[in-house]
Amino acid sequence: MITQVPHPVLEVHDLTVSYDQHPVLWNVDLSLPAGQLIGILGPNGAGKSTLIKSIMGLIQPTSGYIKIFDKPLPDVRSRISYVPQRESVDWNFPASVLDVVVMGTYGKLGLFRRPGKKEVQIAQDALDQVGMMAYSKRQISELSGGQQQRVFIARALAQQADLYLMDEPFAGVDMATETAIFQLLQDMARAGKTVLVVHHDIHSAMNFFEWCIMLNLHLVASGPKDQVMTEELLRKTYGGKLNLLTQVTDLIRKQDFNPLKR
Amino acid sequence: MTFDTNAFLIILTGALIAISCGFLGVFLLLRKMSMTGDAISHAVLPGIVIGFFVSGSQRSLEVIIGAGLLGILSTLMIDALRKKAKVQLDASIGITFTLLFAIGIILINLFAYKVDLDQECVLYGEIAYLPIDLWITPSGINLGPRVTWLAGLNFFLVTGFIYLLFKELSLTSFDEHFSSAIGIPAKGVNLALMSMVSYTTVSSFESVGAILVVALLVVPPSTAYLWTKSLIPLLRLTAGLGILIAILGYYLAYWIDSSIAGMMVAVAGAFFFCSALIKGNWPLGIGGTSKSSPAFDS
Numbered sequence: 001m002i003t004q005v006p007h008p009v010l011e012v013h014d015l016t017v018s019y020d021q022h023p024v025l026w027n028v029d030l031s032l033p034a035g036q037l038i039g040i041l042g043p044n045g046a047g048k049s050t051l052i053k054s055i056m057g058l059i060q061p062t063s064g065y066i067k068i069f070d071k072p073l074p075d076v077r078s079r080i081s082y083v084p085q086r087e088s089v090d091w092n093f094p095a096s097v098l099d100v101v102v103m104g105t106y107g108k109l110g111l112f113r114r115p116g117k118k119e120v121q122i123a124q125d126a127l128d129q130v131g132m133m134a135y136s137k138r139q140i141s142e143l144s145g146g147q148q149q150r151v152f153i154a155r156a157l158a159q160q161a162d163l164y165l166m167d168e169p170f171a172g173v174d175m176a177t178e179t180a181i182f183q184l185l186q187d188m189a190r191a192g193k194t195v196l197v198v199h200h201d202i203h204s205a206m207n208f209f210e211w212c213i214m215l216n217l218h219l220v221a222s223g224p225k226d227q228v229m230t231e232e233l234l235r236k237t238y239g240g241k242l243n244l245l246t247q248v249t250d251l252i253r254k255q256d257f258n259p260l261k262r
Numbered sequence: 263m264t265f266d267t268n269a270f271l272i273i274l275t276g277a278l279i280a281i282s283c284g285f286l287g288v289f290l291l292l293r294k295m296s297m298t299g300d301a302i303s304h305a306v307l308p309g310i311v312i313g314f315f316v317s318g319s320q321r322s323l324e325v326i327i328g329a330g331l332l333g334i335l336s337t338l339m340i341d342a343l344r345k346k347a348k349v350q351l352d353a354s355i356g357i358t359f360t361l362l363f364a365i366g367i368i369l370i371n372l373f374a375y376k377v378d379l380d381q382e383c384v385l386y387g388e389i390a391y392l393p394i395d396l397w398i399t400p401s402g403i404n405l406g407p408r409v410t411w412l413a414g415l416n417f418f419l420v421t422g423f424i425y426l427l428f429k430e431l432s433l434t435s436f437d438e439h440f441s442s443a444i445g446i447p448a449k450g451v452n453l454a455l456m457s458m459v460s461y462t463t464v465s466s467f468e469s470v471g472a473i474l475v476v477a478l479l480v481v482p483p484s485t486a487y488l489w490t491k492s493l494i495p496l497l498r499l500t501a502g503l504g505i506l507i508a509i510l511g512y513y514l515a516y517w518i519d520s521s522i523a524g525m526m527v528a529v530a531g532a533f534f535f536c537s538a539l540i541k542g543n544w545p546l547g548i549g550g551t552s553k554s555s556p557a558f559d560s
Contacts, residue, residue, distance in 0.1 A: 056443045074445075082443035093292060093436045094491045103433050107444030112426050139491050159444065 001233055002030060003223035009034040009163055009194045010055065015064035017050050024050050026218040028064070032196070032211065037189040039209035039225075040198045043238050046215045048198045049085065052165050055196075056082050068163060078108055081161035083152050085168050091140050097151050098136040101126055104158030119158075126157035129184060145172040153181060164188070164195045170204075182208045202234070268393040269516075271410055273508045275392055276526055278413040279466045280504030282420040283478035284486075286459050288493075288500055289424075291483045292435040293452075297352065298340060299479040301359035302456060303463040303472050305336035307366025310464060315373050326464050333460020334453060336362055389469040389522045409469055416465040423458050424497075427451065432493060470523040477527040482507065485534040488541040503533060 008031035017025040025047040032038055040048045053059045055066055057073045069076045081104070101123040102115050109115060127133045130150040135143070140151065149169055156164055164185075170178050185195045186208065199205055205212065205225075212228050214220040214237040221228040221237070290299045306329035313328030336358050343354035389409075397408040405411070424431065433441045434448040441448045459479070466475045486499035511526030518525075 053439075056439075058439055058442055077443075077445045080443075082440060084437065084439045084443075088439055089437045090294075092491075094487075094493045094496055095432070095436060096492065099432075099493075100436070103429075103436070103440070104444075106429055106433055106441075106446060109429070111430070114429060141491060155440075 001221040001223055001228050001230075002219060003227070004031045005033045007034075008032055009069060010196070011067045012051075012055070013065050013067075015051075015054060015066065016062045017047070017054055017059055018062050023062070024217065025054070025061075025215075028215075028219045030213065030219060030222040032194065032213075032222075034194050035189055035192045036194060036210045037185050037208060038194065038196045038211040038213065039205045040196065040213045040215060041200070041202065041205055041237065042215035042220075044200075046237075047217055048200075048215055049167050051213075051215065052082075052167050052196070052198055055165060056080070078159075079162045081156040081159040081164045083156045083164070083166040083169055086145065086148050086152060086171060091143070091148060093140065095140055096136070097127065097132060097138050097140060097143070098123055100140055100151055101136075101154045101158050104155040107159060122160065123154070123158045126154040127151075129157055130154045131180065146174055146177040149173050150177070150181070153184070162193055164193060166195070166197045168198050168200070170197075170199060170201065178204065202229075205229075269512060271407055272389055272392055272522060273512045275407070275410045275413045275469060276389060276508030276511060276522065277505045278410075278417040279469060279475075280478050280482065280507050280526065280530075281501045282413070282417045282462050283466065283475060284482040284500035284504045285420055285424050285497060286455065286462055287479040287483040288486070288497055289431050289435055289455060290459070290479060291487060292432075296480045296484075297355050298337065298456070299459050299463075300476045301340060301355045302333045302336055302459050303467075303475050303479070304359040304366075305362035306330075306332045306460050306463055306467075307363050307472065308332055308369055309366075309460075310467075311366055311369040311373065315369075326461060329464035330457050330460045332362060333463070334457055337453065337456040388471075392469065412465050413469070416462055420458060420462060423454070427454065431455065470526070474523050474527045477530060478504075478507075481527070481530040481534050485530070485537050488534075488537045503530070507533070 011031040012028055015025060015028040016023060024045075028051065040051060042048050050059060054061050055068070055073075066073065068080060073080075098120070102119055104126065105115055105119040105122055109119065124133065124136065127136055130153050132147065132150050132154060135147065135151075140148065143151065149172070153166070153169060156166070169181065173181070182204065185197065189195055189210070197209070199209075206229060209225055211223065212225050213222045214228060214233060216237050216239065221233045287296065287299065290296050309328035309330070309332030310325050311328075313322065313325035316328070317324040319325075339358045340351070340354045343349045343357065344351050347354075349357070392407045392409045395408050397405045397411055399405060430441070430446055430451045433446060434451045438448045441451075463472065463475050466478070470478065482500045482503040483496070485503055486496050490496050490499055507526050507530045510529045512522055514529065515522040515525035
């Protein structure tokens, strides 16, 4: 169940990625529409982060190519924003919240130029959007997990991009923060931005994403949520992990929300 | 008490070297690469010897270029061993710098009859000889101690480097993936930093030696990091410590008539241990249980 779209924001063609001859992504071929909130779903080790990192050019694919806004990555870098996994950095680094968010503007600044008033203003607006304005002077080592995540999202917002790639932005984040961030992402999508999110909670995926990519080493599905969130495709994605699937069905039943019966 | 020009020049040179090393050391510390600085300071030896052999002079540009190239080579080698051969970082540092340093020692011995360069000089250096090693222009004008000029130039270049690349250095130290993603070449910035470390090491080794220069790269930034958790104050405090170390090191060495460079590093070590005692998280009382919460990864 792979839906291709005309005039895609992002197209991935025959992408295969391997670490030390050990393939982690097989022959992924997809295209994504603009202005949507898109989820990348799959079990642990399915290659979700690898897909994002390949799109960002952080991993060299074994074969295949990627086009963003119909151009290769280096031509459109300033239009793409990236949120790495929160655990990928050392939060004891001596920097304030504002310092980190200002880093989002560095890409557009270019070599040698220093961030000025304009960049600080952009960063403050971004902090305001994620509700972290009160923490702007705080050292990043003093933040909780959810606050760190919001700082990372603010930094991405400060990039003022058109396409956002987020690697597990909800890991270690409480429900209230998750919902708040999801609403922010929905607003961004409504404003015409494309937001791609690596996510593992199928339940909230059901509620918030408009388009889903389901991965398990190979591409299982890519399409509008209503069409791809079927039991068959979920089973294909999550394999024998029936326990998880039962939980999902239970949750769906509890929520009285079932996209499978229409 | 009259103004002692020699003392002033030695302290000035020591302070310039300590600040240059400290500034670079801050970024090595933040990248958790302090030991890479150690590795570089030793690995540059063969480059120095080859540069020396090519130019026949200890004071030539060839020596600095040779050392710079070896510094970069050692950085690349450490990285390659770690990523391609899957060797642990500490082991790959140990393998790389001992190998290159050993090659340097062999080269010194091979060329020993041709060149005036001995291990003692490379390993220990001697800042006290600075006032008798003057820079005299061909027309006979005495411009003062050569080593002080070298340290001044080094200080100027290191400060300029950090000023110009401050945003790149701090971003790549904090989040390498993000910087690559937004088009700031993390590898390039890293190599530039390592080249500066190599150059600083070579420029300083005549005065403080290849071993003690490591202390200046590691100890003042680590001490300052115990006191502050912001980047700019961290750099300022490191610079302040550098000056203090040079002054106290000189007078203490003068007082007990010993090595100035050795005393500078001993003073730095004393500062560190005092700071660690004050800021550290020690259990109260011998054998008693600590009431303070355990340190959170620092």
